[in-house]
Amino acid sequence: MPWSGWDPLASFLIAYLILITATPLVKSSAQRLLLTNTADTEYSLRNVLSEITNQRGVASYAVPKFWTDDRTGSETGGNLQGVMHVAAMRGADLEDVRDRVRNYLSKEGIDVTIQVEREGDGTCWCGLGRTSPLSPRLSGGF
CATH class of the missing domain: 1.20.5 (Single alpha-helices involved in coiled-coils or other helix-helix interfaces)
Known part of the structure; x- marks a missing residue:
């Protein structure tokens, strides 16, 4: 058998x-x-994001989420895309702040959608107005 x-x-x-x-x-x-990026991409992205508060009219930012555009068919050669929330200083023009941040990130090769609100507006879903404007909140997706 x-x-x-x-x-x-x-x-x-x-x-x-x-x-x-x-x-x-x-x-x-x-x-x-999970919108993860390579360590090199994350390092350079953190450097780029640290300069956002130096743009005129920007008080702080929150919930930045960035990912690699994989429509190019390349694993490493895609552009970064993302979304983020920016708090504009009181008296600053919201459209001007949005354009400044978008242009700055565009020069760095990042295509971003930006939601802009006044500093201290506590009604936002992300809680940006309820935190200290001195320290930007970074959460996930980075």
């Missing part, structure tokens, strides 16, 4: 092959869904 363990052994081998080939796909998908 032949050994009856071939069928379970073949099933285990096939399951193992599926596991090792699917793992990179799952990791890549999770990184994109």
Whole structure:
């Protein structure tokens, strides 16, 4: 009588092959869904974001979320895209502040959508007006 363990052994081998080939796909998908960036990109992004409060009329910023545009088909060569919230100083023109921040980030190769509100406006969903304007809040997606 032949050994009856071939069928379970073949099933285990096939399951193992599926596991090792699917793992990179799952990791890549999770990184994109969680908006993760490479360490180099994150480092340069933090440097760029630290200069936002030096733009005229900007009091602070919050909830910056950036990701790599992967429509180019390249894993490493895509542009950064993102969204963020900016608090404008009292008396500053909101459109001017938005344009200044957008132009600054555009020069750095970042396409961003910006929500601008007055400093101290506590009605925002992100809580920007309820925190100290001296320290920008960075949260996730970075």
